[in-house]
Structures are given as structure tokens and as C-alpha cells.
Amino acid sequence: MVTQLSATQLSAQLAAKKISAREVTEAYLERISAHDAVYGAFLRTEDRALIAADEAQKKIDAGEAGPLTGIPVAVKDNISTEGLETTCASQILRGYIPPYDATVISQLKASGAVILGKTNLDEFAMGASTETSSYKLTRNPWDPARTPGGSSGGSAAAVAGELAPIALGSDTGGSIRQPASLCGIVGMKPTYGRSSRYGLVAFGSSLDQIGPLARNVEDAALLAHATTGHDPLDGTSLPIAPIDISGLKSGSLKGKKIAIPTEMFGDGINPGVRDVVEAAIDRLRAEGAEATEVSLPSIKFGVTTYYIIAPCEASSNLARFDGIRYGPRAEGGQGHIGVVEKTRGELFGHEVKTRIMIGTYALSAGYYDAFYLRAQQVRAIMQQEFLKTFDEFDFVVSPTSPVTAFKFGELDDNPLAMKLLDYCTIPANMGGFPAISLNCGYHENLPVGLQLMAAPLRDEELLQTAWITEQVLADLQQRPPIS
């Protein structure tokens, strides 16, 4: 079946003219129409997908195709797509049609990729289960009674459920890697500044990065390569070349120094998850990697630091949603400020309002020094601690998520437990480090993710090592129980 092929395999079939770009996109659109009622991965599909597929075919026929030409890509709904509704899964952006493409979308279109549709997420990417979407629930292809994780849960479920070969997500505290882990696929957050944030609806500007979700490392690498590189439209974009994947398959585990932080293997990590990850690390050792336990005490302060800094940045970024320039406007507000307050009060969901309130509180007079300033200092300590570790080690390896996929509503009564889900992923956002999650086995029939983190700008080595790791663990990989 076409939809079971990886992007790399599809690309080869397209090049060999064994299949047409239209057939590939049609196969995915049909599968979405037949199965997405169960998974709820997509908020909408792109009406122009088949037109884009025909354009891609012309490129293929003219011998101008690249590896992504004719490959459908699902896009998280906080990434602006010209002419295609972009809601951030919020009512405050219901009906918003961006007048321009995010840079990553322009890059994908230039590469001949086909935008398939927009995927569900936690409202404004604030959550770890996709449950805070104001539109629908997304279900995990491994068990529809469980969440796909989040916030890029729609993208992860689409890729795992074979409703898209590859997808884009965004990662502020783990929002690509954690759902990738819970859905048994690959998810990567590049070094901060390697992918352009232009057109990504901002959540935490110093933390956000766009990155790929895929069924294997090679597909993730293709998408990472296509969506990185300098963008003059994003002042925080690094003036360096796209991630180079030409040496993807030429790395080796021999002599690679791996740091195993004890703080990511202790209390709070499900023992079943820990066992699976430790078994995977043993197999990396057997291939010549030198894994050593280290202590990085700042990890314990990551969640607090994140839950101050990200809401502070969000409270400022989300001030633009006022019902005046885009999105619906609430009726009955008195005066300009009254209209803005009423629109925001009615149309933001509870989780978003909570985070805006935390951020506003932590930035307000009298609390700024105790919370925001101190969090920024702790963030600096954390970054330094990791950079020192990277002087000595090639990678830091850990579980991606402390738990496997959980049931809907399971963490409703425990907001803190939901926030602790980001415990292992937050440090990469804090320090701007590249990190990748790949499946390393199963606990009670649910996927477990292995996270590899590297020093800034070592995205290439990270992908190389993830690729070898994937080969080493290949015998463990299973297909989810989907039709």
C-alpha cells in the first residue's frame, strides 16, 4: 500500500515513474477521508493538494525533482499557510486565512512537496496531549483510547497512523519529541535558529523551533534539510547553511561518548520506560559507544524555569490577539478595551488563559525579579552545565518522555503531572540544543522514545548517530495496530 511507504521510498518510486505524484496524494487524501474520523489528526485538508501534486509531476517529468518533490507533508496548524485556514486550534483564530506562507512552507513548496493539510494541536501549542485543542481530540494510533501526546499530536498521529508520510511540528518544551515518542515515530528539534520562525505563530520566541516528524530518521533528515537555512525575515535565524545530510549514513557509534544524566533516570520516570531505554543504551554500548553516568543538577529546575519563561513570553506574544485585525470579535464589550477583554476572555481556552495569567503575574511589578529574572539566571546555569558536558561528551541520552501514551483525561486532576511530561525535553529548548527522539522499544505494547541531545549546531552529527541507532534497534520496530 502506497501509504505504508516512507518518504524516501516514495521518492524513489516517483523518480522511477512507478507511481505518479497525483496517485500518491490521492492515496493519502483517500486514507484521511476513510480513517481520520477515528484519529482526528487533521483539522482540514488542503483543497489545492492535487494541483500541487500535478505541478510536482511536471518537475519530475522535466528531471528537476528533488527528494521531496511530490511528497505530501502534513503541517501543524500554528504554521501559516497562504490561503489555507490557520487556527492554532483556537477559537480566537477561527476562520483566519493567512495572507502569506511561513518560510518553512515557502521552502517546502519550492522543493516540490505537497501540502496535504493542517494538523491538530494543543491550543497555541500549550499542552502535552493535544487535549486543549478547541476543535477536537486526536487519538493515538497505538491505542485510540490514549492521547498522541502534544502539542504536535495531530502531526504525530498523522505520521504514525499513515495519514501522511512526514509532517512539520513545532517544539517549545518538547512538543515535537514527546508526541513522536508517544506515537513511536521520529521527531527532531533543530538547534535554535536553524529553522526560520517566520510565519510560525509565536508562543515562546526564545524557545520555539519548527522541526520534522517522520517514520524513520532518513525521512526526518530530508525534511530537516529542506526546512532549515538562513532566513532574512527572521532576525533570530542563524546565517548558516541548511542542515547537511549528505553524510547521514556515514557515522559510527564506535568511541562515541554518551552522557547518561542520572536526573533523567530517577524518580518520576516510569520504571518500565527506564528499563526499555537502558536496554537500548546497552545495545549502543555493544556497538562501541562509551556511555557514562553524569549528574546535571540543573535538570531538576527545568520545569519550573520553563513554566515561568514560556508563559512570560507567551503573555507578551499573545497580546496581538485582540479581535480587531483578525479572528472573530466578541459582541457586547464596552469601549475598545472592553471589546478586547471580552473577545480574549470568551475565545481563548482555559489552558491558554492560565498561561497568559502566569506570565503576566511573573512579569508584573514586584514579582519580576523573584520569578522572571531568576528563571533567566537559572536558564543560564542550565545552559552552561550542558555546554560543559558537551565539551566532554558527544551526546546526552535519556528517555524522551517519562511515560508512555496516557488515557484521555487521565491527568486532568493533576496539572503538575501534565507539566512534568516535558521534564526530559525542556533542557534542549532552554539551551537551544538540537535533540531528536526515536523509538527504542515498547512498554506494555506502547512505544518508548529515546532522546539524543547534542551541542548547538551539531544537528548533522545528531542525525548521523540517530540513523545508526535506528539501524541497531531495527529489529524492535513494529507497525501500530492500524488497518
Added chain:
Amino acid sequence: MSISLDEVRHVARLARLELDETELLSLQSELSELIGHFVDIQSVDVTGVAPMTHPVTMQNVWSEDIPGGTLPRDVALRNSALQRAGLFVVPQIIED
């Protein structure tokens, strides 16, 4: 650490959020709980540590002063709930 209902109201006003009493009460308890956890970083020794605003050191980023394309007015206005004569319509801001 707990936050008073008046503080929650004040912060909601700063954040431009109209909240009903039920939501104010629920936020009071949620914020108190979360901020209660924030005290753990108060024990970290931050003496002499410069606050980190960004993961990469950014200098001024300049671009060449070349005029580029901008959104045409009708396109920029297209997503507004209320517009008239090429302008966003907002409630009266300046009193009579």
C-alpha cells in the same frame, strides 16, 4: 504561596482578559498551586549569573535598506471582523 482574588482580578485586567467569577476562582487556586512550585528555584545560587534572554548571542541584525513588497491594504484587512473604507473599525477610543 497563595494569591488573593483581588490579585487575580488585577492580573486579568493587565492581561486584558474578561473572566467570570467561576473562572477567577479556579485561576486563583491553579495559579497559587503553580506559583507555589516556583519557589524551588529560589534556592539556586545565582550570584553573579547574568540573566539569559536568548539561547544564541544575537548582535544587532541589520538588513540592506532595500524596499520590498508589503501586503496590499485589502489583503491586510481581509481577516478583520469589521472593516470599512479600507480601515479597521474599532469602538470609539476618544470621548466626544
